[in-house]
Amino acid sequence: MKIADIEKDIACLKDLYSRLIKILPSFNITDSKVLPYGLKPHTRSISWLVEQVITQQTKYNEVALGLSEVDFDMPDTCLFA
Numbered sequence: 001m002k003i004a005d006i007e008k009d010i011a012c013l014k015d016l017y018s019r020l021i022k023i024l025p026s027f028n029i030t031d032s033k034v035l036p037y038g039l040k041p042h043t044r045s046i047s048w049l050v051e052q053v054i055t056q057q058t059k060y061n062e063v064a065l066g067l068s069e070v071d072f073d074m075p076d077t078c079l080f081a
Contacts, residue, residue, distance in 0.1 A: 016058075016065060016067075017054075020057060020058060020061065020065060023057065023061055023065075024053070027053055029049055029053070034053055034056075034057070035056055036056060036060050037056050037059070037060075058070050058072075059072055
């Protein structure tokens, strides 16, 4: 993959998350509108909770964000969504 392709992918992701942040500028983790798919029975850290919010909101708003499919069925030991 060329550097230009990587830079294009990074720009695409920055745009995607800029649009997501406009949908969700702040959040209360106990609100089911923020975590529509719920939390797993355990939590790890604030960063894990933020990862869940970002991932679930990306899936929940996939059409509004112009995405065709968002999959977040990853093991809890995964470092990123």
